[in-house]
Amino acid sequence: MATQSHPVPVAGVAAPDSGGLRSWLSTVDHKRIGIMYLVLTLFFFLVGGLMALAIRIQLETADGKQLSPDLYDQLFTMHGTTMIFLFVIPIMAAFGNYMVPLQIGARDMAFPRLNAMSFWLLLFGGIVLYSSFLFGSAPESGWTSYPPLSVLDPGLGQDFWIVGLHIVGLSSITGAINFICTIHNMRAPGMRLSRMPLFTWTIDIYSIMIIASAPVFAGALTMLLLDRNFGTNFYDPSGGNVLLYQHLFWFYSHPVVYVMALPGFGMISEILPVFSRKPLFGYKALVYSVVAIAFLGFLVWGHHMFAVQFSTPVAVWFMIASMAIAVPTGVKIFNWVGTMWMGRIRFEPPMLFAVGFIGLFMIGGLSGIFLAAFPVDLQVTDSYFVVAHFHYVLGTVPVFAVLGGLHYWYPKMTGRMLDRGLAIRSFWVLFIGFNLTFFPMHALGLSGMPRRIVTYADHPGWALMNQLATVGSFVLSIGVLMVVWNCLKSLRDGRIAGNDPWRANSLEWWTTSPPPAHNFDSLPPIRSERPLWDLRKAAEEQKV
Amino acid sequence: MIRTRRRLLGMLTAILAATLTSLLFAGSALADTATPEEPVSPNATAIDDIYLVILGATITIFVLVGGFLLYSSIRFRERPGDPDPPQTHGSTKLELGWTIVPILIVLGIAGYTLYKLPSVDDTPDDAMKVHVLAQQFTWSFQYPDGMKPKSTAANTLFVPEGKAVELEINSKDVIHDWWVPELGQKVDAIPGRTTTTWFKAAAPGTYEGQCAEFCGPGHATMTITVKVLSEEKFNQIMETA
Numbered sequence: 001m002a003t004q005s006h007p008v009p010v011a012g013v014a015a016p017d018s019g020g021l022r023s024w025l026s027t028v029d030h031k032r033i034g035i036m037y038l039v040l041t042l043f044f045f046l047v048g049g050l051m052a053l054a055i056r057i058q059l060e061t062a063d064g065k066q067l068s069p070d071l072y073d074q075l076f077t078m079h080g081t082t083m084i085f086l087f088v089i090p091i092m093a094a095f096g097n098y099m100v101p102l103q104i105g106a107r108d109m110a111f112p113r114l115n116a117m118s119f120w121l122l123l124f125g126g127i128v129l130y131s132s133f134l135f136g137s138a139p140e141s142g143w144t145s146y147p148p149l150s151v152l153d154p155g156l157g158q159d160f161w162i163v164g165l166h167i168v169g170l171s172s173i174t175g176a177i178n179f180i181c182t183i184h185n186m187r188a189p190g191m192r193l194s195r196m197p198l199f200t201w202t203i204d205i206y207s208i209m210i211i212a213s214a215p216v217f218a219g220a221l222t223m224l225l226l227d228r229n230f231g232t233n234f235y236d237p238s239g240g241n242v243l244l245y246q247h248l249f250w251f252y253s254h255p256v257v258y259v260m261a262l263p264g265f266g267m268i269s270e271i272l273p274v275f276s277r278k279p280l281f282g283y284k285a286l287v288y289s290v291v292a293i294a295f296l297g298f299l300v301w302g303h304h305m306f307a308v309q310f311s312t313p314v315a316v317w318f319m320i321a322s323m324a325i326a327v328p329t330g331v332k333i334f335n336w337v338g339t340m341w342m343g344r345i346r347f348e349p350p351m352l353f354a355v356g357f358i359g360l361f362m363i364g365g366l367s368g369i370f371l372a373a374f375p376v377d378l379q380v381t382d383s384y385f386v387v388a389h390f391h392y393v394l395g396t397v398p399v400f401a402v403l404g405g406l407h408y409w410y411p412k413m414t415g416r417m418l419d420r421g422l423a424i425r426s427f428w429v430l431f432i433g434f435n436l437t438f439f440p441m442h443a444l445g446l447s448g449m450p451r452r453i454v455t456y457a458d459h460p461g462w463a464l465m466n467q468l469a470t471v472g473s474f475v476l477s478i479g480v481l482m483v484v485w486n487c488l489k490s491l492r493d494g495r496i497a498g499n500d501p502w503r504a505n506s507l508e509w510w511t512t513s514p515p516p517a518h519n520f521d522s523l524p525p526i527r528s529e530r531p532l533w534d535l536r537k538a539a540e541e542q543k544v
Numbered sequence: 545m546i547r548t549r550r551r552l553l554g555m556l557t558a559i560l561a562a563t564l565t566s567l568l569f570a571g572s573a574l575a576d577t578a579t580p581e582e583p584v585s586p587n588a589t590a591i592d593d594i595y596l597v598i599l600g601a602t603i604t605i606f607v608l609v610g611g612f613l614l615y616s617s618i619r620f621r622e623r624p625g626d627p628d629p630p631q632t633h634g635s636t637k638l639e640l641g642w643t644i645v646p647i648l649i650v651l652g653i654a655g656y657t658l659y660k661l662p663s664v665d666d667t668p669d670d671a672m673k674v675h676v677l678a679q680q681f682t683w684s685f686q687y688p689d690g691m692k693p694k695s696t697a698a699n700t701l702f703v704p705e706g707k708a709v710e711l712e713i714n715s716k717d718v719i720h721d722w723w724v725p726e727l728g729q730k731v732d733a734i735p736g737r738t739t740t741t742w743f744k745a746a747a748p749g750t751y752e753g754q755c756a757e758f759c760g761p762g763h764a765t766m767t768i769t770v771k772v773l774s775e776e777k778f779n780q781i782m783e784t785a
Contacts, residue, residue: 069761142758148735149718149760237736242719276620282634307721307732307757309739312665319657323650327643333609334642335634340616344629347621355617359610366602369650373598373657375591375664378729379580382721382756446580448725450756453764459752 028112029517033119034098035413040123041091042484045398048082049477051075056437056473059466062458072454073140074157078129080143081161085168086126088398089256092263093118093175095405096203098413100179102508102515103197105188105523110181118175125167132160142452144253147235147245151227162225169214169221176207176214183207188507190526197506197529198280199405201287202266205294209255209262212298217252220245243308250301258297260394262290264401265332268354271408272336273530274504275351276343282335283529289328289335296325306374307381315374322372329365333358348502349423353404356431357396364392367442385445391438399430399476403483410487411501415513416494422486430479436472440465505530581725584751584772585743588728590663597656601649664729667742671708674701678713678720678733678755681762691782700769704778708744718760724753724770732757745772 024032054075058067067075097115101108109115132138137155139145150158183204187196223234224245233240273280280286302310302318310318336358345351367389371377380386411417444465449456456462500509509532511520524531579596583589620629675686683699693702703709713722715733723730727743745751755766773781 069764073758073761140761146719146757149758152718237734242734242736277622277628279631279633281632282639285634285639307730308734309731312661316658320654323654326650327646330646331639331643335639337609337612337616338634338638340613340620342629342632343616343620344622344626345617345620347617355613358613362606362609366606369602369653370595370598373594373653375657375661375729376595376598378664378731379588379591379595379725381730382723443578446578448581448723448753450721450723450754452758453754454761455764457752457767 028108028116030097030101030109030112030115031413031515033115034094034096036119037090037094037097037122038413040119040126041087041094044082044086044126045091046480046484048079048087049480051079051082053473053477055079056470058454059456060470061466062463063455065455067454069454070140073142073452074138076452077139077142077145077161081129081139081165083398084143084256084260084394085165086122086129088260088394088402089172090122090168090175091398091402092203092206092260093122093172093179095199095267095402095409096175096179096206096263099409099508100182100200100203101186102412102511102519103200103506104183104186104191105507105520105526106182106186107519109178110186111178114174115178118171118178121167121171121174125164125169125171128160128167129164132157132164135160144249145224146249147224147227147242148237150224151235159225159228162221162228165221166218169218172210173214176210179203179207180211188523188526190531191507194284195526195529195531197266198269198283198286198290199263199266202262202269202290205290206259206263209259209294209297213252213255213259216248220248220252243305246305246308247301250304251298254301254304255294255297257394258293261397262293264357264397264405265290267401267405267408268336268357270504270506271350271354271404272339274408274502275346275348275354276340277346278339278343279530279533280335281338281341282331285331286335289331292328293325296321296328300325303372303374303377306377319372319374323369326365326369326372333362333365348407349418349420349427350404350408350502352424352427353400353407356427357400357404360392360396360400360431360434364389364394364396367392380445382450383445384441384449384451387451388438388441388445391441395434395438399434399480403430406483406487408502409508410490411494411497412508412513412515414491414494415497416490417497417501418486418490418494422482426479426482426486429475429482433472433474433476433479437469437476438472440468440472444469500532503536505533507531583726583728584746584749585727587664587743588726590660591728594657594660598653601653605649667710667740668708668744671710671742671744672703673710673712674703676701676711676713676722676733677716678722678766679716680718680760681755681766683722683755683766683768687782690784692784693781694783695781697769699767700771702771702773702778702781703745704775705745705748705772707775708742710740710742713739713741719757720755720759720766721757722753722768723756724751724768726751727753727770730756745770748772748774748777 024036027033054067058064058072135156137157139157139161140155141150141153141158145161183200226232227235235242235245269280269286300318300322302314303322306315370380371386371389407418407423444462447459447461449462497513499512510524524535528534580592583592673688677684685701711722713731713733715735717735720733721730722733722741727745729741731739731741733739749772751770751772753768755763759766
């Protein structure tokens with residue numbers, strides 16, 4: 001049922017032969033760059049996941065002895081750094097690269113060579129970050145790297161961390177400039193902002209947020225580098241300000257939460273209408289709520305720092321601003337349910353991932369309210385409750401929203417369908433594994449287990465809940481391997497997808513799968529946010 | 545189609561049942577898992593109160609919205625021959641509604657938090673001041689009026705029962721964090737700054753905590769023990785220099 005023939009005239013020609021390695025290394029085509037981003041970021045996801053497994057093995061029993069404290073500290077530092085900077089942020093650029101020009105009916109990105117540079121910078125930054133292992137000391141101050149700890153740390157790894165992140169930051173800033181220029185200058189005739197697919201909208205906002213916040217982080221990192229190596233004292237308690245770094249770090253890193261989450265929301269907003277056979281419920285409200293979340297996201301960084309003890313008015317401000325984000329986030333979730341309501345829902349794999357995402361993301365959103373109410377935050381912050389919270393927010397985005405997007409767009413990128421049965425089974429394995437891993441962590445945090453400890457005493461219940469999490473992490477890994485296997489196997493065995501296997505709405509489904517180098521031979525008229533739906537309707541009416 | 549429909553229904557029921565049983569199981573096996581540790585100090589009790597209000601609100605929201613999601617997933621599944629559904633583009637009334645209601649809920653939660661705030665924050669005037677110095681990877685304590693325990697144990701603070709204690713916290717090297725869950729809020733120990741927290745332990749006993757801000761390779765060993773003693777015992781073990 002998935003590969004229904006196209007009801008409208010077929011546009012585009014078959015993709016040219018994929019060519020040799022050299023043509024990939026020198027490519028400036030947004031689709032190939034997108035694929036390279038995707039392969040690289042998924043590789044980093046597997047590496048980051050392996051480090052998480054090592055952490056879970058160490059914590060499986062009380063007084064675990066598998067890892068030394070130094071190695072454990074390096075692993076959780078690199079796990080967080082990898083997942084955030086080398087996986088979740090750039091995988092949005094992977095899909096953005098591939099899909100944004102297609103969704104707006106453009107030939108390519110605005111600056112194809114700059115686009116290639118963004119990709120190569122990401123690879124280069126990743127290599128710098130990881131090469132610290134070769135010098136015997138990976139960074140070990142956590143992905144947050146608060147001074148004075150990160151200044152006093154004698155290892156070279158911290159400097160690799162700073163320089164690597166500078167390069168990765170450059171990659172995301174140049175990528176963001178490119179997305180903004182593309183979206184605002186290269187839309188096809190008729191593709192008004194008010195008709196733009198939600199995913200493209202979220203990539204636009206993602207880019208604006210990166211440009212507004214990443215330079216601040218770059219400044220913080222530079223001061224850290226100077227403090228460490230050139231005797232400055234920006235963060236030194238005598239003369240400088242220890243907390244300055246935390247303010248700058250979170251002024252970047254809180255917006256980054258939405259940088260990671262919003263494109264995931266965009267993917268969900270693409271998938272739900274297609275598989276519910278309805279338009280998005282409240283398209284405008286969804287766009288406004290994306291903008292509102294992005295704006296509020298810049299005003300709430302202090303909720304990561306309640307434990308440094310703000311004066312009461314400052315703490316109250318950060319509490320209320322943080323809680324305010326619940327409102328647009330709620331609007332999104334209600335509008336998603338509204339899209340499904342009275343629909344005609346097909347549970348193809350992308351839809352399953354999308355609905356799973358909404359359910360699990362709600363848990364992360366709601367546990368955020370506990371952390372915004374600062375007296376409660378002061379009880380649970382820096383405990384496993386927080387670890388549970390941010391994995392339900394930032395782990396559900398890649399595991400459910402982005403994999404949903406991958407299942408949705410894989411046919412477009414490769415021309416072949418994924419194995420449906422395997423995809424559905426992998427969803428359930430991921431779903432069970434994810435909850436088994438992260439749900440018990442709420443309870444662990446409430447019963448007093450701090451994060452980032454290499455061993456723990458055998459307090460009542462701690463070992464049991466840690467064991468559940470460890471078992472869960474292995475189930476989760478099996479699910480990830482199933483997805484990877486499905487992607488590899490379907491490259492060869494998958495059914496031919498055709499242009500539009502899902503009977504979807506947006507322009508990327510108008511052209512061939514995969515699209516030709518120039519993307520489109522011709523474009524359909526664009527009169528709403530669902531040009532392909534309109535065409536099908538018109539064709540049906542003609543038949544009648 | 546009908547077969548997969550049944551299978552999905554079956555699966556959803558199974559998940560629901562599994563979740564409920566595991567919740568029940570967890571509830572009976574570990575009575576204290578859904579809330580912070582049993583508080584023994586008024587500030588910790590106030591935090592617990594706020595926690596419970598938020599827990600009630602969030603569980604209600606989760607069950608309601610999750611219920612709608614689950615219901616839609618089952619009720620509106622495609623059946624062969626169904627025509628396209630009505631193409632509703634939104635509803636201003638509904639959307640206004642589900643913007644305003646969350647605003648009210650959030651204001652309610654914020655209001656209750658502020659109402660409880662003094663019980664968390666305000667240190668009683670008659671508190672005994674103890675100076676706490678954190679350093680990699682130990683805690684040391686300086687009692688008022690030159691008091692000193694006759695025999696000290698590592699990382700152990702002795703306090704009398706029923707007496708408010710105010711902690712003035714500093715750090716010698718990197719950032720640490722004071723956290724004893726039964727005694728309320730945690731607070732960072734920051735070099736070059738003084739932070740404060742307080743508690744008033746209602747019952748004698750030993751309360752365990754540990755450093756909650758990552759501070760280096762010994763972070764996991766930087767434990768805290770607070771021994772709450774009867775007034776009489778406290779005076780016995782303390783000497784005045």
